[in-house]
Amino acid sequence: MHRLIDSLNFNLIIIELDRSAAAFMPRIKKINLSAAALLGYSEQELIDKPLNIVYSPEALPELEQTVQACLTGATPAKNLECGIITKDHNSIQALISLSVLPDRDAKDINIVLLIHDISDRKRIDKELFMMHRALEQSASSVVITDTSGRIEYINPKFTGLTGYTPDEVLGQNPRILQSGATSPEQYQAMWEMLFSKGEWRGEIKNKKKNGEVYWAYENISAIRNMQGEITHFISVAEDITLRKEAELALSESEERFRQMAEIAGEWLWEQDPGGYYIYSSTAVNQILGFKPEEVIGKHYTELLTDRDKADLQIYVAVREPFRALTNHYRHKDGHEVLTESTGLPLFNAQGKLIKWRGVDRDITAQKHFQDALIDSEKRTRLIIESSINAIVIMDDRGFITDWNHRAEKMFGWSHDEAVGQQLKDLIIPLRFRNAHQKGLEHFLQTGAGPLLNRQFEHVALRRDGSEFPVELSISPLKLGNTYIFSGFIHDITDRKAAEQQIRQTQVKLAIAQSEIKIARQIQASLLPTSSIKSEHFEVTGFCLPANQVGGDYFDYFIRNENRLDMIIADVSGHSIGPALFMVEARSAIRTRAAGLETPAETLRLLNKFLYEDLENSDYFITLFYLQYDIRSHQLRFANAGHPPPLLFNPSESECRQLDADGLILGIREQVDFEEKTTTLAQGDLILLYTDGLTEAENIHGEFFGLKRVNDILIQYAQQSPQAIIEALLEQLKQFSQTESFEDDITLMIFRRS
Numbered sequence: 199m200h201r202l203i204d205s206l207n208f209n210l211i212i213i214e215l216d217r218s219a220a221a222f223m224p225r226i227k228k229i230n231l232s233a234a235a236l237l238g239y240s241e242q243e244l245i246d247k248p249l250n251i252v253y254s255p256e257a258l259p260e261l262e263q264t265v266q267a268c269l270t271g272a273t274p275a276k277n278l279e280c281g282i283i284t285k286d287h288n289s290i291q292a293l294i295s296l297s298v299l300p301d302r303d304a305k306d307i308n309i310v311l312l313i314h315d316i317s318d319r320k321r322i323d324k325e326l327f328m329m330h331r332a333l334e335q336s337a338s339s340v341v342i343t344d345t346s347g348r349i350e351y352i353n354p355k356f357t358g359l360t361g362y363t364p365d366e367v368l369g370q371n372p373r374i375l376q377s378g379a380t381s382p383e384q385y386q387a388m389w390e391m392l393f394s395k396g397e398w399r400g401e402i403k404n405k406k407k408n409g410e411v412y413w414a415y416e417n418i419s420a421i422r423n424m425q426g427e428i429t430h431f432i433s434v435a436e437d438i439t440l441r442k443e444a445e446l447a448l449s450e451s452e453e454r455f456r457q458m459a460e461i462a463g464e465w466l467w468e469q470d471p472g473g474y475y476i477y478s479s480t481a482v483n484q485i486l487g488f489k490p491e492e493v494i495g496k497h498y499t500e501l502l503t504d505r506d507k508a509d510l511q512i513y514v515a516v517r518e519p520f521r522a523l524t525n526h527y528r529h530k531d532g533h534e535v536l537t538e539s540t541g542l543p544l545f546n547a548q549g550k551l552i553k554w555r556g557v558d559r560d561i562t563a564q565k566h567f568q569d570a571l572i573d574s575e576k577r578t579r580l581i582i583e584s585s586i587n588a589i590v591i592m593d594d595r596g597f598i599t600d601w602n603h604r605a606e607k608m609f610g611w612s613h614d615e616a617v618g619q620q621l622k623d624l625i626i627p628l629r630f631r632n633a634h635q636k637g638l639e640h641f642l643q644t645g646a647g648p649l650l651n652r653q654f655e656h657v658a659l660r661r662d663g664s665e666f667p668v669e670l671s672i673s674p675l676k677l678g679n680t681y682i683f684s685g686f687i688h689d690i691t692d693r694k695a696a697e698q699q700i701r702q703t704q705v706k707l708a709i710a711q712s713e714i715k716i717a718r719q720i721q722a723s724l725l726p727t728s729s730i731k732s733e734h735f736e737v738t739g740f741c742l743p744a745n746q747v748g749g750d751y752f753d754y755f756i757r758n759e760n761r762l763d764m765i766i767a768d769v770s771g772h773s774i775g776p777a778l779f780m781v782e783a784r785s786a787i788r789t790r791a792a793g794l795e796t797p798a799e800t801l802r803l804l805n806k807f808l809y810e811d812l813e814n815s816d817y818f819i820t821l822f823y824l825q826y827d828i829r830s831h832q833l834r835f836a837n838a839g840h841p842p843p844l845l846f847n848p849s850e851s852e853c854r855q856l857d858a859d860g861l862i863l864g865i866r867e868q869v870d871f872e873e874k875t876t877t878l879a880q881g882d883l884i885l886l887y888t889d890g891l892t893e894a895e896n897i898h899g900e901f902f903g904l905k906r907v908n909d910i911l912i913q914y915a916q917q918s919p920q921a922i923i924e925a926l927l928e929q930l931k932q933f934s935q936t937e938s939f940e941d942d943i944t945l946m947i948f949r950r951s
Contacts, residue, residue: 209233209313212299213249214306215265222262224249224309233313238285254281254289261296265309268298282313291317339414339435342421345428347371359414359437361407372433377411379403388418392431396420401438413442441547465537469554473498476553485537485560487530501527503534517543517551524565525558536565588687596620596638599682608689610661621685625658627665641674641683650674650683658687667694726754729920730762732951734828737764738919739886739946742927742939749776749819750888750942753784760828763787766840766886766946767821776817782808783819783863797823797836798860798873805838805863812864819863822886824856824948831878831950836871838863843886844908846915847879853908856884883922884948885911890941891926894934902933919947 212228226244234241237252244251250258257280264276276296281289295312339359342351349367357363360375367374376385380402391398398418405411414435421430465485468477474497478490486493486501493501503526519542527535541556582589588605592598601616609616609625616624622631622638641647650672658668669688729738739752749769757763765787769776786807787800795803800823812818820840826833835843839862842855860871887907894902907926914925923945931937 377405750944798871886946890943
């Protein structure tokens with residue numbers, strides 16, 4: 199009987215209940231091997247134990263009621279759900295099938311409990327419920343079909359979008375939505391892609407139940423079973439009808455614009471958001487001498503003269519319309535052309551700039567006529583007051599006769615206060631006044647001077663006594679036998695500050711580049727120049743420098759004839775500082791090479807030695823230290839917060855990590871480091887690495903990760919350590935699609951022969 203019960207493949211417990219006892223105190227009389235394994239016990243651990251050792255206490259009252267019902271004959275058996283408790287105190291959701299063995303006259307009652315583990319079913323039920331709620335509340339239209347295209351599910355958003363209810367579409371094919379705008383060949387290509395690639399995205403023009411046409415952007419993905427076979431497809435669709443209508447309206451507007459442009463005598467154009475011409479009417483040939491195809495693709499500044507580039511860029515930068523703006527273009531043959539320009543930025547519904555549209559009218563002849571009337575006061579005033587520069591006009595005696603609004607703002611003197619004053623008394627600093635006076639006298643006598651008709655930099659004086667840099671140009675004009683001149687003054691304070699900042703940045707960059715070069719030399723000088731290979735073992739390492747120098751360091755050396763020490767470390771930061779800490783750490787380690795310290799003792803001494811320097815510099819070091827006894831093959835190791843190395847034995851299918859507790863160096867002055875030992879078998883392989891390997895990212899932001907490192911190490915375990923390092927680096931570069939990395943990648947491999 200006992201053998202029969204133990205051979206059963208379901209979980210069975212027989213409990214015994216003392217009918218004469220005052221309280222409900224069932225005890226376990228028999229349990230088969232399957233049930234004992236489920237609960238984590240051996241059979242003997244549970245025999246004659248109270249049932250509450252494995253039965254959830256809060257469920258005992260329900261169990262007592264069920265037993266009493268069975269005893270009175272109300273029901274011969276019953277199923278109830280409850281939690282049962284394993285030996286490690288975990289709770290399992292179970293379905294209990296309870297029945298009373300027939301012996302109503304006996305003092306003790308035997309009750310059979312059949313236990314069915316339903317934890318997975320409960321979890322799946324919860325996940326399905328949450329998934330269903332997510333689909334029902336989704337803001338997107340969702341449709342699920344089988345592989346033949348029959349609809350098996352739609353969410354409320356689908357009904358709201360199309361007008362179809364579940365009763366109308368379940369079991370139907372999605373072709374009921376087809377509007378006829380998509381060809382059968384396109385649908386066939388879509389299905390082929392779904393079965394080959396498992397995914398399709400695109401825009402489709404569909405039809406609602408009421409016949410209304412709408413546009414949708416659909417993302418269709420395959421749903422696979424546990425065997426990887428496609429069983430269903432899920433489509434998530436967004437209504438993009440309004441966007442498509444806006445695009446169509448814009449396209450029609452553009453067509454009308456271009457039709458008008460070709461019959462107009464003015465130059466109509468369009469630019470992309472970056473200012474490059476994407477359309478030009480044929481009138482550009484009459485105005486600038488270029489054919490439309492010669493203009494398209496050029497930036498607008500390529501056609502302007504230098505004096506207009508800055509002005510127009512202001513309007514473009516703030517994305518504001520401009521009207522009646524005078525532009526100076528350079529004709530194809532070189533002469534200057536003046537136009538009156540109007541530009542309008544076009545935005546989409548989301549406020550994004552789509553393009554610029556504008557028109558230029560040739561006003562060259564008109565402008566020349568206006569220039570002929572420059573002597574008139576009205577025109578002179580207009581030019582002077584509209585200038586963005588401070589304009590000062592002096593008579594033949596050197597007194598100010600005109601002073602524009604910009605000059606008022608720049609220097610602090612009003613027009614009325616300035617007129618009649620000498621320039622040197624208002625805006626020339628005292629230390630420059632003698633030179634200014636001599637130059638003025640020479641000009642008034644000869645009409646010539648070294649500073650005329652060119653731009654030069656000078657220092658000007660404000661009313662409050664403060665000095666500031668200006669860019670100045672002076673133009674002479676002879677009236678009869680006398681000379682007057684005008685000065686155009688531009689405040690270049692901001693430009694000078696920017697130039698100074700650029701110079702400072704260049705100096706800092708040069709210093710940083712010099713430090714990086716020194717740090718690279720330091721880093722290269724610390725690393726072993728060759729591997730160590732003997733009849734007992736082989737060890738080699740490699741460091742792939744990053745774009746910025748980091749603090750990676752590795753080392754291996756024979757402490758004495760029977761002991762090999764191996765170290766790998768990573769100093770935080772990217773500069774010459776980490777490189778110098780590598781020097782300090784290596785020197786401290788090599789200094790103790792003749793001693794008998796174990797890895798843990800070495801780390802403790804090293805931490806104490808480096809603590810003050812690390813704390814004051816805000817750096818820290820992670821380091822892993824190993825000692826290998828060549829005669830006994832025993833490996834001792836300790837860790838200071840470094841990624842644990844991987845140990846692979848050829849007889850095993852997975853690598854295991856060599857790890858020990860220990861705080862990173864530089865955090866606390868007194869630290870005890872855990873030390874562990876293990877014995878290496880012949881062929882055992884150890885990989886030491888820095889986090890630059892596992893934390894390297896690909897274009898999707900995924901880490902290379904420890905799992906890939908583990909798999910590559912196992913795959914190439916039979917090759918030489920150098921070949922393993924090369925394989926790791928090659929697959930890392932393929933994964934990241936780059937030859938350079940943001941962090942150093944350091945690898946070291948040890949193999950016992």
